[in-house]
Every structure is written in C-alpha cells, then in structure tokens.
Amino acid sequence: MTAILVAGGAGYVGSHTVVKLLEKNQKVIIADDFSHSNLAVISAIQAITGQSVKSYRADLTQLEEVKKIFDENEISGVINLAGYKSVGESSQMPLHYYRNNLEIMLNLLTVMEEYDVYRLVFSSSATVYGNPKELPVKESAQRKPTNTYGRTKVMIEQILQDLAESDSRWRFISLRFFNPLGAHKSSNLGEDPNGLPNNLAPYITQVAIGKLPKLQIYGHDFPTPDGTSVRDYLHIDDLAAGHVAAMNNLLDSQDETSRFEAINLGSGKGYSVLEILQAFEEAIGKKIPFDYTEKRLGDTAESFASIEKAKRVLDWVPTYTIEEMCQDTWHWQLKHPNGYDNE
Numbered sequence: 001m002t003a004i005l006v007a008g009g010a011g012y013v014g015s016h017t018v019v020k021l022l023e024k025n026q027k028v029i030i031a032d033d034f035s036h037s038n039l040a041v042i043s044a045i046q047a048i049t050g051q052s053v054k055s056y057r058a059d060l061t062q063l064e065e066v067k068k069i070f071d072e073n074e075i076s077g078v079i080n081l082a083g084y085k086s087v088g089e090s091s092q093m094p095l096h097y098y099r100n101n102l103e104i105m106l107n108l109l110t111v112m113e114e115y116d117v118y119r120l121v122f123s124s125s126a127t128v129y130g131n132p133k134e135l136p137v138k139e140s141a142q143r144k145p146t147n148t149y150g151r152t153k154v155m156i157e158q159i160l161q162d163l164a165e166s167d168s169r170w171r172f173i174s175l176r177f178f179n180p181l182g183a184h185k186s187s188n189l190g191e192d193p194n195g196l197p198n199n200l201a202p203y204i205t206q207v208a209i210g211k212l213p214k215l216q217i218y219g220h221d222f223p224t225p226d227g228t229s230v231r232d233y234l235h236i237d238d239l240a241a242g243h244v245a246a247m248n249n250l251l252d253s254q255d256e257t258s259r260f261e262a263i264n265l266g267s268g269k270g271y272s273v274l275e276i277l278q279a280f281e282e283a284i285g286k287k288i289p290f291d292y293t294e295k296r297l298g299d300t301a302e303s304f305a306s307i308e309k310a311k312r313v314l315d316w317v318p319t320y321t322i323e324e325m326c327q328d329t330w331h332w333q334l335k336h337p338n339g340y341d342n343e
C-alpha cells in the first residue's frame with residue numbers, strides 16, 4: 001500500500017490530518033523537525049487510532065533528508081504543512097522565513113519529480129488575501145498579504161502554478177484556511193503554542209486557567225457591529241477532513257491535464273472577538289477579564305470565507321458549531337494545562 005507523506009505532520013493541523021487519514025485506512029508517513037511540535041504527538045496519534053505510524057525527525061530544508069524518506073517508502077501523494085507561521089516573527093526575520101518555507105517546498109517538489117509523485121496538497125492561508133475588498137472572500141480575490149509570512153504562502157502558490165503550467169502531470173490543491181479552533185474529541189491533541197500565544201483562542205484559555213492575567217482585545221473601533229474585528233473560525237477536525245478530501249480528490253482525479261486549484265476552508269461565517277469571548281465564557285463557565293488595547297498592526301476589520309468552491313469541488317462542508325469549537329479547545333487546555341510538556 002502506498003503512503004501519504006504529511007510534512008509537518010506533528011503540528012496542530014498536521015496531527016489532526018494524520019488521524020483523519022489513518023481513520024480512512026490510509027497509510028501515512030510523518031516528517032517533522034519537531035522544532036515547533038512535540039514528540040508526544042506521535043504517541044497521542046497512535047493511542048487515538050490504535051495504529052502505528054512511521055515518523056521521521058527530518059530537516060526538510062536538507063534535500064538529502066527528503067530523498068531518504070522517498071527512498072525508503074512508496075509515496076503516492078504529499079500534504080505539505082511544514083513551515084514557520086508566526087506573523088510577527090516573519091517581519092523580524094524575513095530571510096529565515098523565506099529560506100525555510102520556500103526551501104522545504106522546493107525540496108519536496110524536486111524529490112517528488114524525481115520519484116514520479118505528482119499529487120500535492122499545500123496548506124496555504126487566508127492571510128494571502130490581506131485586507132479583502134469583498135466579503136465573503138472568494139478564491140478569485142486579489143492576493144495581497146500584509147506580512148512576510150503571507151508572502152511566503154503566495155510565493156509557494158506561484159511556484160505550484162508555474163509547475164502546473166510546465167508539466168501536465170502535476171496536480172495541486174492549495175487550501176487557504178481561515179482561523180482553526182478546537183481540538184481532538186479525546187482532548188489528547190490540540191494547539192500547543194510555544195511561549196506567549198499570538199492567536200486569540202489559546203490566549204483566552206490560558207487566561208481562563210490562570211497562566212495569563214487578562215486578554216487584550218486589539219481595537220474596539222473597527223467598522224463592525226460591536227467594534228471588534230471579525231474572523232471566520234472553523235473546527236480543526238473539519239479542517240483535517242478538508243485536507244483528506246483534497247488529497248483524495250487529487251488521487252482520484254482522472255483528468256489528463258494539470259491542475260492548480262486554490263480552495264478556501266472556513267465556516268463561511270464571521271464572529272467578532274467579543275462573540276468568541278462570550279462563546280468561550282459559556283464553554284468555560286466563568287468570565288474572562290479583558291482590556292481594550294491598540295489595534296495590532298496589519299489587522300483587518302473583517303474577513304470570512306466563501307466556501308462554495310470547497311462544497312462544489314471537494315464535497316466538503318463544515319460540521320461543528322462555534323460552541324463545540326470553544327468547548328473542545330477548553331477541554332484540551334484543561335486536560336493539558338502545559339500542553340504536551342507535562343507528559
């Protein structure tokens with residue numbers, strides 16, 4: 001049986017995607033450098049699925065390390081979730097971000113070509129749209145990211161487009177996902193940020209367990225109904241299902257022509273920071289203290305996805321409510337107050 005290589009398979013999105021693939025009886029190989037993820041993820045995946053999974057601690061910026069994986073396994077498709085993703089850090093260390101994210105992708109593509117593997121799902125981001133002019137955001141919207149991290153995503157998409165044009169064997173789906181929330185229903189896989197969380201949900205739950213004093217809400221005079229910024233949140237389990245649907249779509253594809261498709265994954269609905277805070281307060285059963293502070297540089301007032309293309313092309317629909325997303329995030333945090341480090 002051939003395997004799907006999941007690059008970055010020990011991360012938040014990667015680990016949930018691996019579980020979904022294993023549940024669909026796919027053979028999976030994980031490659032991760034574990035710089036922003038934890039080895040405990042592998043045993044959690046195995047405990048959840050009851051299956052063993054082969055994993056490589058590999059630096060995918062090194063061509064030889066990528067080759068070794070293809071040499072030792074029969075791979076039919078690749079899902080690439082490996083890359084740095086901190087917006088703030090990307091602006092301080094652009095070279096580090098461009099080198100890492102682009103080299104990983106270029107190495108994977110080079111070795112894929114060498115081994116005749118032409119199916120790849122890329123984890124892109126809604127950040128490619130920057131400040132969207134029209135809502136809901138369609139895939140045809142202009143790509144104009146406001147930060148370096150986002151530009152690494154656009155550049156990689158461009159590389160994939162150029163390859164698809166150059167050789168009819170390539171099939172690519174670039175998943176532009178919005179804001180993932182939640183955790184596995186076992187509460188044994190979840191988001192485990194290094195240090196101070198940048199994102200809203202882990203910040204809220206760390207305030208709730210007493211690790212942080214207060215939430216800072218970035219801005220309250222956005223042109224939105226309650227003045228706080230609006231985003232599209234989707235459950236990590238739905239996002240993982242979207243990755244599996246995209247991979248299967250490529251593997252089943254009978255088209256003779258190459259493809260590059262960008263597809264949004266989101267819930268298609270917008271929630272303000274105050275609405276998310278309220279949903280968390282209900283899930284947790286207590287009030288979360290907060291202050292309003294200055295807007296964060298580059299933050300847009302409102303962004304939510306058009307998910308018509310995902311429905312049409314992938315037959316994918318989001319299935320979780322915002323309440324479930326908050327409950328699952330909270331249950332993971334409660335069970336693992338220090339993330340994977342307390343294992």
Ligand code: UD1
Pocket residue numbers: 087088125126127149150179180198199200201203215216217218219229230231273296297298299
């Ligand atoms: C951010 C990144 C995006 C990245 C995504 C990954 C920016 C500009 N965008 O999206 O590129 O793909 O994370 O998950 O950084 N908020 C607060 N207080 C906080 C944290 C966040 O009020 O402590 C607000 C933000 O202003 C925003 C919302 O909560 O309106 C969600 O923020 P966040 O979780 O950081 O996601 P994005 O900014 O949408």
